[in-house]
Amino acid sequence: MDHSIDNAQRVQFWAEDPRVRSIVENVADGVIGIDAQGYVELFNRAAERLFGYSAGEVMGRNVTMLMPQKYSEHHNDYLRHYVATGERHIIGIGREVEGRRKDGSTFPMYLSVGDVTVPEFRGFIGIVHDLSEQKTAEQRLARAGEFLQSIIDSIPSTLVGVDSQGRVTHWNRTAARDAGVGADAAVGRPFAELFPFLDVHLQGLRQAIGNAQPVKHERLAVPAGTAMRYVDVMVYPLVHDSGGSVVCIDDVTERVRLEEMMVQTEKMMSVGGLAAGMAHEINNPLGIMAQGCQNLLRRLSKEIPGNRAVAEELGLDLDVLGEYLRRRGIYRFLEGMQEATTRASRIVSDMLAYSRRGASSFVPVHLNDLIDTVLRLAGHDYDLKKSYDFRRIGISRETIGASDEIYCDEMAIEQVLLNLLRNAAQAMAASPSVQSPEITLRLVDEGSQVRVEVADNGPGMTDDVSRRVFEPFFTTKPVGIGTGLGLSVAYFIVTEQHHGSIEVETAPGRGSRFIIRLPHRGRPYGSGSSGRR
Amino acid sequence: MGPAVLVVDDEAAICDNLAAFLEDEGMQVHTAPSGEEALSRVTTGLDVQVCIMDLRLPLMNGTDTILQIHRVAPAVRFVIHTGSAHEPVLATLHETGLGATPVFKKPVNDMAELARTVSALCLAP
Numbered sequence: 128m129d130h131s132i133d134n135a136q137r138v139q140f141w142a143e144d145p146r147v148r149s150i151v152e153n154v155a156d157g158v159i160g161i162d163a164q165g166y167v168e169l170f171n172r173a174a175e176r177l178f179g180y181s182a183g184e185v186m187g188r189n190v191t192m193l194m195p196q197k198y199s200e201h202h203n204d205y206l207r208h209y210v211a212t213g214e215r216h217i218i219g220i221g222r223e224v225e226g227r228r229k230d231g232s233t234f235p236m237y238l239s240v241g242d243v244t245v246p247e248f249r250g251f252i253g254i255v256h257d258l259s260e261q262k263t264a265e266q267r268l269a270r271a272g273e274f275l276q277s278i279i280d281s282i283p284s285t286l287v288g289v290d291s292q293g294r295v296t297h298w299n300r301t302a303a304r305d306a307g308v309g310a311d312a313a314v315g316r317p318f319a320e321l322f323p324f325l326d327v328h329l330q331g332l333r334q335a336i337g338n339a340q341p342v343k344h345e346r347l348a349v350p351a352g353t354a355m356r357y358v359d360v361m362v363y364p365l366v367h368d369s370g371g372s373v374v375c376i377d378d379v380t381e382r383v384r385l386e387e388m389m390v391q392t393e394k395m396m397s398v399g400g401l402a403a404g405m406a407h408e409i410n411n412p413l414g415i416m417a418q419g420c421q422n423l424l425r426r427l428s429k430e431i432p433g434n435r436a437v438a439e440e441l442g443l444d445l446d447v448l449g450e451y452l453r454r455r456g457i458y459r460f461l462e463g464m465q466e467a468t469t470r471a472s473r474i475v476s477d478m479l480a481y482s483r484r485g486a487s488s489f490v491p492v493h494l495n496d497l498i499d500t501v502l503r504l505a506g507h508d509y510d511l512k513k514s515y516d517f518r519r520i521g522i523s524r525e526t527i528g529a530s531d532e533i534y535c536d537e538m539a540i541e542q543v544l545l546n547l548l549r550n551a552a553q554a555m556a557a558s559p560s561v562q563s564p565e566i567t568l569r570l571v572d573e574g575s576q577v578r579v580e581v582a583d584n585g586p587g588m589t590d591d592v593s594r595r596v597f598e599p600f601f602t603t604k605p606v607g608i609g610t611g612l613g614l615s616v617a618y619f620i621v622t623e624q625h626h627g628s629i630e631v632e633t634a635p636g637r638g639s640r641f642i643i644r645l646p647h648r649g650r651p652y653g654s655g656s657s658g659r660r
Numbered sequence: 661m662g663p664a665v666l667v668v669d670d671e672a673a674i675c676d677n678l679a680a681f682l683e684d685e686g687m688q689v690h691t692a693p694s695g696e697e698a699l700s701r702v703t704t705g706l707d708v709q710v711c712i713m714d715l716r717l718p719l720m721n722g723t724d725t726i727l728q729i730h731r732v733a734p735a736v737r738f739v740i741h742t743g744s745a746h747e748p749v750l751a752t753l754h755e756t757g758l759g760a761t762p763v764f765k766k767p768v769n770d771m772a773e774l775a776r777t778v779s780a781l782c783l784a785p
Contacts, residue, residue, distance in 0.1 A: 406743060407744045409743070410743030410744075410765070410766040410767055411743045413743075413767035414671075414743060414767035415671065415673040416767070417768065418674070418677035418678065418771055421681065421770065422677055422680045422681055422771075425681070425684060431684050433683070433684055465769065468767055472766075472769075476765075
C-alpha cells in the first residue's frame, strides 16, 4: 500500500460527493476504479460480493489480483501501452472476460471500462457484470439442444422438424444419411427440396404441415434405382409450437417384403391343401399319359418280341415304320408329352409340400449324414444329368462347432438342400464364365441352432432377382426347367415347418450363398404354443 | 413262364398300361378294377406272386384289400401304386409282418423300374 497518492487523498476523491458515493455503493454491478498504473482506487459493495474481497483488502493493490493468470500477465503492459498511445482494446468498449475470486475460483463476467480523466485523477473505471447465471443458462440450453439432437439421432427413423413454411429446423442422422445432406446444409431449406422422392405425395404432406393436422401415409412406394422401396410417412404438428411439425419417415421395405412373403406362403398353403385333395385326381391321368407314352414307344420298337410277331403277321416292316416315325417327328412328340407329364407331376408334388405339416415325422438327424445323402442324390439326379454332370463340381465341406444334430423332417430338409444344390449346379452350368464350378457346404454350430451354408462360385444374382427368389412361381430358368416353386417350398419348409430362417447373400459375379438356420431342438409345425395354425 | 402279377386299379387305362408293359417283360398279368374283385379272384384260386395295388379304390380301400389278401394268400407280395399325397399305410402294413412294401407314386414315368421291383419280389424268399 505504498503508492504515490496516499489513502487520504484517494478516499477524499471518491467520497467527495455523498450522492456519487451512494450511487456507486448501491448499483447492482461491481464498480472498480484503478489509477493509470492499475492500482485499485475504488471497490464497491457489489464488487466485494462478486470477488469475495472486502474493499480494504484490495484498495491500493494491483487490479491483476482480480484476474486469472491469462489476463493478469499482460495487464500492466496493456495499461502502459494505452496510456502511451491511446490504442484501445477494451477501454470504452467492454467485453466478456473472467474474474478471479478470493478463493481462487473464476467466474465469467462482462467488463466495460471507461477512461476517467479529471484534474486530480487519471485512471479507469470498470463495471463488472456477473455472467455466471447467464452462462449456466446458456450451457443448459446448449446441453438441452445437444440432448434433443442426440434423441432424434438415436431414433433410426428419419426425423425432420419443419416450420410453418415447410423449412427444415431439425434434421437427424438418418435424415442426413437418406437424403445425403448434412444437418448444416439442410436446416433452413424447404423440406420438399430435400426429399424429392416424396414429390408425388408432397401436396398432401404440405397441406398437413399447413393445417397442423397429424397425417399418416403408409407404404408409400418410392422408386429406388430399378427397385421399389416402401416408406411410412407421418407428420405430427408440434404440440407447443405454432405452425411447426415433425416429419417421421420409416423405411418399411423389409417389413412389406416379409408380409408379402407371409401372404404368399399362406396362399400357397391353401393351394397345398387343395393339391393334397386333388393329387390323386391329377396324378392318375398323368400316370395314364406317362405310361401310355412309354408303352407307345416300346410297342413301336422292334426290340420287343411281341411287336415283331404281330408285325410279321401283318406284313409290316418295323424298320420302315421306325424310319417313318422318325422322319415325321413322332418320337419328338412323344418325348414332349413325357416331359410335359413329368413337369406337371413335379408342380403337383411341389405344391403338396405346402400341405405337409410334418409333425409326426420329426426325428433327430445329423446334418453331416443328411448332406452325404443329398450329395449322393444330386449325383444321380435325373434332371441334373440331362443338363449337367454334378460330379464335375468341386464340393468342399466344413463343420465348425460341436453339434450338427437337429430335429427335423428328414425328407423335407433333404428336399431343401437338394434344391439348393440343383439351383447352384444349374446356375454354374448356364454361365460360361464359370471355369471350375465349386460348391461349399458349411455347417456352423451357433448354440441353439445350426447354420447351414450352401455357397457356389456361379454368376450370382442381381438385387432384383435375389429379392424375389423365395416367391412362388418366380423363376429365371427357361420354361420347363423349373417350376418356380423350389425355393418358395424351401422357404416354407425352413421357416414354417422348422421355425428356422433362410436367406441369400449374393451379387452379380460373386456367387450365391444361401444361409439356413435350423434350431437344434425344433418344434414340429403347429405343436408349439407360439406356432401358427 | 414269367411271374404272375395282379394289377388292382379302378382306372382301366392304368391297368391296361401296366399290363401291356409287364406282359412285354414276359409276365402274366391279371387286372381287377376293385378290391372286392381282387380278393374274390385270389380267394377263388388265382395264383399270383405279386399284387400291384392302388390305394384309393371305390369301396374297400387298398390297405384293407392288402390285409384281406394277405390273410388268404400269405405268400403274395405287394407293390403300392398310388397317386395320393400322404398315405400313412406303410406302418400299418409293416405291423402285419408283410415286410418291405415298395411304393411307387403316380405318375410312374419309367415302368422299367417297377418291373424290376416286381421281379425282385418274386425272387425274394
